Amino acid sequence: MSDRKLPRLLQTPAVILLLIWMLVPLSLTLYFSFIRYVLNNLRRPEWTTPSFSNWRGLGNYEFVLNSKDFLFAIQNSLLIVGSILFLTVILGVAIAVMINKAFPGRGIVRVLLISPFFVMPAVNAVLWINMILDPVLGLQGLAVGGINSVIASLQNAPLVGWFFSLWPQLEPISFRATQTSAYAVIIMVTWQWTPFAVLIFMTSLQSEDQQQKEAAVLDGAGTWSQFRFLTLPHLSRPIAIVVMIQAIFHLSLYAEIEIVSRGNGNKNLPYLIGEFANNNIGAASATGIFAVILANIVAIFLLRMIGKTLME
Amino acid sequence: MGRIVLENVTKSFGDAQVIPPLDLTIEDGEFAVFVGPSGCGKSTLLRLIAGLEETTSGKIMIDGEDATQVPPSKRGLAMVFQSYALYPHMTVRKNIAFPLRMAKMDQAEIDKKVEGAAKILNLDDYLEQKPGQLSGGQRQRVAIGRAIVREPAAFLFDEPLSNLDAALRVGMRLEISELHNRLATTMIYVTHDQVEAMTMANKIVVLRAGHIEQVGSPLDLYRTPRNLFVAGFIGSPKMNFIEGAEAEKHGAKTIGIRPEHIAVSSDTGPWEGTVGVSEHLGSDTFFHIHNSGLAETITVRADGEVGFKHGDRVRLAPREDVIHRFGADGLRIE
Ligand SMILES: Nc1ncnc2c1ncn2[C@@H]1O[C@H](COP(=O)(O)OP(=O)(O)OP(=O)(O)O)[C@@H](O)[C@H]1O
Ligand SMILES: [Mg+2]
Numbered sequence: 001m002s003d004r005k006l007p008r009l010l011q012t013p014a015v016i017l018l019l020i021w022m023l024v025p026l027s028l029t030l031y032f033s034f035i036r037y038v039l040n041n042l043r044r045p046e047w048t049t050p051s052f053s054n055w056r057g058l059g060n061y062e063f064v065l066n067s068k069d070f071l072f073a074i075q076n077s078l079l080i081v082g083s084i085l086f087l088t089v090i091l092g093v094a095i096a097v098m099i100n101k102a103f104p105g106r107g108i109v110r111v112l113l114i115s116p117f118f119v120m121p122a123v124n125a126v127l128w129i130n131m132i133l134d135p136v137l138g139l140q141g142l143a144v145g146g147i148n149s150v151i152a153s154l155q156n157a158p159l160v161g162w163f164f165s166l167w168p169q170l171e172p173i174s175f176r177a178t179q180t181s182a183y184a185v186i187i188m189v190t191w192q193w194t195p196f197a198v199l200i201f202m203t204s205l206q207s208e209d210q211q212q213k214e215a216a217v218l219d220g221a222g223t224w225s226q227f228r229f230l231t232l233p234h235l236s237r238p239i240a241i242v243v244m245i246q247a248i249f250h251l252s253l254y255a256e257i258e259i260v261s262r263g264n265g266n267k268n269l270p271y272l273i274g275e276f277a278n279n280n281i282g283a284a285s286a287t288g289i290f291a292v293i294l295a296n297i298v299a300i301f302l303l304r305m306i307g308k309t310l311m312e
Numbered sequence: 313m314g315r316i317v318l319e320n321v322t323k324s325f326g327d328a329q330v331i332p333p334l335d336l337t338i339e340d341g342e343f344a345v346f347v348g349p350s351g352c353g354k355s356t357l358l359r360l361i362a363g364l365e366e367t368t369s370g371k372i373m374i375d376g377e378d379a380t381q382v383p384p385s386k387r388g389l390a391m392v393f394q395s396y397a398l399y400p401h402m403t404v405r406k407n408i409a410f411p412l413r414m415a416k417m418d419q420a421e422i423d424k425k426v427e428g429a430a431k432i433l434n435l436d437d438y439l440e441q442k443p444g445q446l447s448g449g450q451r452q453r454v455a456i457g458r459a460i461v462r463e464p465a466a467f468l469f470d471e472p473l474s475n476l477d478a479a480l481r482v483g484m485r486l487e488i489s490e491l492h493n494r495l496a497t498t499m500i501y502v503t504h505d506q507v508e509a510m511t512m513a514n515k516i517v518v519l520r521a522g523h524i525e526q527v528g529s530p531l532d533l534y535r536t537p538r539n540l541f542v543a544g545f546i547g548s549p550k551m552n553f554i555e556g557a558e559a560e561k562h563g564a565k566t567i568g569i570r571p572e573h574i575a576v577s578s579d580t581g582p583w584e585g586t587v588g589v590s591e592h593l594g595s596d597t598f599f600h601i602h603n604s605g606l607a608e609t610i611t612v613r614a615d616g617e618v619g620f621k622h623g624d625r626v627r628l629a630p631r632e633d634v635i636h637r638f639g640a641d642g643l644r645i646e
Contacts (some may be wrong), residue, residue, distance in 0.1 A: 211397040214364050219411035219458070220385040229410070233401035 026292075032285035033060050039279050050281075060286035064276075069267055070287075074294065077268040080186055081250045081298065085243055087190040092197025092242065093235060097227070099198075100205045110202075117195040125259040128188040135172035144172040178265025185256045185266065193249075197242045204238040205231070240306045247302060251295050269294065313375045314465035314498030315340045316361060321370035323356055323522075330356050331522040333370065338466075338500060338515070340375075343492050345501045347509040347545065348519035354502040357519070358468050361500065362391050374465060385414075390459035391468040394475065396451045398443040398458075404430075405439040408457045415462075429457040432491070449480045456491070466498035473508065485512060506546055510534070518542050540642045543568050549598060549613075551636070554606045564637035564645055571598065571613040573631045576620070581629030585610060587620045601628065 036047045036054040047054055064070055099109060119127075132139045147170055154164040175184035208231065216226050252270045257263060263271045269291040276284035316338040323331040330353045338344045346354045359365040361372060363384030372380045379387050390411075398407050405426055406413075412422045430436050433453040443451055452472055459467055469488070473481045489512050492499050503509055509516050510530045518525040518533065518541070526538045530546075537543035543551050551568040559567045575581065576599060585604035590597055594616050601610040612628060620626055637645040 209395075209397065211393045211395050212399060215391065215393060215397040215458075216399070216410070217364070218362060218384050218389070218391050219462070220414035221410075225414060229402075230399060233399075236401075 029285045029288050032281055033289050034058075035282060036060075037281040037285075039281065056282060060282040061289075064283050064286045064290065067283075069272055069275075070290075073267040073269050073272040074290075076182060076266060077251060077294065078298070080182055080189075080253065080268060081247055083186045084189050084193065084250050085246055085302075087186070088194045088197045088246060089239055089242060091190070091194045092201050093232075093239075095194070095198045096201035096205055097231065100202060113198055114195045116192050117199075119192060121192070122255040122259060124188055124192050125185075125256040128191070129175060129184060129260050133173075133175040133184055133187070135174045141172050144170050176261050176264075178261075181257075181261035181264060181266035184260050185253065188256060189250065189253065193246060196246070200238045200242050201235055204235055208234050236306060240303060243302050243306060244299060247298055248295065251291065251298065313340055315373075315375055316466060316498065316500070317371075317373040318361070319371040319373065321360060321372060322368045323353075323360055323365060324368045329368075329522070331360070334522070334524060336517065336524065336527070338498060340498055341496045342514050343489075343499045343501065343512060344515045344517060345503060345509040345513035346517045346519055347503055347506055348525075349545075350504060352519045353522040354504070354519055355470055356522075358391075358470055358500060358502050362389055362468050363387050364391075388462075388465040389468055390462050390464035390466075391470065392452075392455045392459050392472045394471040396443070396455045396475075398451055398454055400443055403440050403442055404435060404446070404454050404457075407443065407454055408435075408461055411458060411462045425461045426457075429460045432460065432494075433457050433487075448476050449484060452476065452484060453487075456488070460491075460495070464497065466500060469499065469501040471502055471504070474503075474505070481508075488512065507548060510546070516546070518545060536644065537568075537636065538644050540566065540568070540638050543636055543638070543644075549611045552607060552610045554610075556606070558606050559637075562635060562637050565640040566638040566642075568636035568638065569630045570634070571611040573634045574610070574612045575629040575631075576601075576612045576614050576618065576626050577629070578620075578624075579627060581627035583610075583628040583630070585626060585628065587622055587624045587626055590620065590622070592616065599626070601626065604628070 032050060034056060035050060035052065036044075036056045036059075037050045038047050041047050095113065099106060099113070116124075130138060135141045135144075151164055151167050151169075155161050155167075157164070173180060175181060212230055213226060216230055221229065251268070253268060254270050254274065257266055257268060257271050260266065263275065267275075269287060273284045273287045273291065276287055318334060318336040320333045320335060321331060322329065322333050334357075346357060348354055356365060360367055363379070363382065367380055370380075371378055374382075374387060374389075399410065402410065408426045408429055409422045412425060417425075426439070427436075430439055433456060435450070435453055435457060438446060438450060438454075443454065446454065452475075455472070472488075473484050476484060485508060488499075488501075492512075501508075501512060513530055515527060516530055516533055517527050520541055525545075526533060526542045528536075533542060533546045537546060537551075540553070544553070547570055549571050551570050552574075554567050554569070555565065559565060583604050583606060585601035588600040588602045588609065590599050597614045597616055597618055599612045599614060599620060601612055602608070604610050610628065639645050
């Protein structure tokens with residue numbers, strides 16, 4: 001017993017520090033979520049300082065549950081996170097497998113592939129929404145305009161003109177609109193985070209056992225079977241890591257949503273928290289607790305799913 | 313069937329020629345062992361036969377058909393790797409079933425074959441475990457099982473036992489030999505352990521730097537090694553080589569005599585020396601004799617009970633009929 005005491009004693013400061021680090025914010029959030037706490041209220045100035053005498057019980061939670069954006073924000077959070085995870089994992093695996101083979105210029109290609117990850121999220125969002133996705137001035141607008149003018153000129157051409165006159169004018173998509181702003185966020189975050197997935201998968205691929213592959217070749221496995229039965233299971237752990245880390249990051253997306261549409265038609269829980277926090281700290285805290293619960297559910301669900309599908 | 317013929321096969325990695333032109337025939341049902349020092353190209357040769365490496369030139373014939381350009385999976389050969397190369401995410405059952413599954417065999421038949429192989433290899437109790445939970449010997453059996461179920465034309469083994477401890481190695485050696493007797497399929501076995509080579513092979517192929525030094529049955533190589541390299545490589549402990557006046561008496565540049573062909577006693581024999589280290593194995597004793605004036609050390613095998621001590625003067629009597637004579641070019645003189 002006594003020979004264990006010293007190590008325990010030495011660990012204590014670190015453990016206590018960690019506990020404080022995590023517990024204080026969580027407890028404060030919990031505390032605020034059960035009281036009335038607003039930043040500004042002329043009629044009830046006592047609500048502007050947190051205190052147990054302003055106890056509201058589950059009132060804040062009720063208020064949040066009944067607010068019109070709550071369910072939508074949850075759905076939207078899941079849509080955005082799920083789509084990004086799906087796309088980054090698929091793209092990440094595909095790209096990692098492709099650049100794992102030796103080819104000239106591989107080093108440069110790798111560096112270029114990683115580079116989106118070093119762009120700041122807000123910059124990323126501004127670049128995408130203004131320079132690429134903008135329906136008039138962005139690449140999208142220019143491309144659609146270009147295609148339209150080519151078609152228009154072909155419509156006057158002899159012989160094939162009648163065929164092209166059947167074509168409709170292409171309409172550029174406005175990604176700031178209510179229905180599409182979530183897709184804009186998904187596209188830009190996928191672009192930014194695919195390199196992260198590629199990086200993790202690439203390192204993992206390099207540790208793949210070559211003799212297993214040779215054994216599989218002799219066993220008659222083609223390229224696809226080798227990928228399906230050796231590479232994918234080998235990647236299951238890195239995939240789980242990528243999914244977990246990204247789920248944590250993307251459940252709290254904020255900058256992109258703010259920049260694309262200021263939350264117009266595209267809120268997630270953090271954005272909702274931000275809106276409440278303009279004044280109603282109590283409601284914002286209650287939403288925060290919901291966000292913690294959601295994150296845990298998502299994490300458990302994802303881990304189960306990955307474990308099941310990849311391990312056969 | 314599984315007759316494998318190599319004709320003028322060469323292999324180069326870049327500029328380095330690892331296998332110079334080489335001819336070799338392995339008959340159907342034979343147990344051929346490739347031996348040689350590390351880096352001599354044993355694995356490369358095996359991988360050429362398997363199709364995992366492309367030949368630089370030359371032809372590989374399997375059962376009379378040119379297989380040089382045939383992809384590895386179509387050659388009908390099964391390989392067992394030194395690292396076992398089991399699929400870590402699959403259970404033992406799925407590992408063994410994998411080649412059959414790739415061949416799109418139906419499930420009932422797969423189950424039957426897997427269970428048959430598991431019975432032969434005593435793996436029945438481990439079918440639902442993952443390779444990570446097995447011991448080295450069991451993993452090796454799974455790898456062999458995966459090879460057996462395919463019913464290949466030939467088995468290729470690349471140092472399959474070198475990761476096992478000594479006792480297990482002896483056991484697995486016997487099991488593989490028994491398997492060969494039972495299946496009567498061609499087996500090609502790579503090792504640098506000459507005891508494995510002697511005990512398992514019908515035909516030993518001694519390689520040095522990609523060259524075949526000699527091909528023959530274990531006893532052929534033991535009785536009539538073609539040159540100094542083979543003479544020194546086959547047999548344990550190593551053959552004693554003696555040069556100088558004693559060799560000239562026999563009309564050779566070098567003579568070789570195996571430790572088991574020298575009798576040691578306190579009074580009879582033409583040679584004399586002092587006992588250095590003696591190794592007592594129980595059944596045998598190996599004496600290392602110094603100061604004989606013939607070679608730095610002469611190793612001698614005696615009965616386990618012979619009790620000379622360090623520093624004793626002893627006399628040595630070689631059996632004249634089994635003295636090997638080698639010329640200045642290192643080749644055997646008949
Ligand atoms: N892929 C490769 N590229 C370049 N050289 C290689 C390659 N594979 C093998 N070699 C060279 O070929 C030679 C023979 O190698 P090989 O692996 O066949 O030896 P080995 O007899 O199996 O040795 P060991 O007993 O150590 O396994 C070595 O000198 C090695 O450096
Ligand atoms: Mg080798």
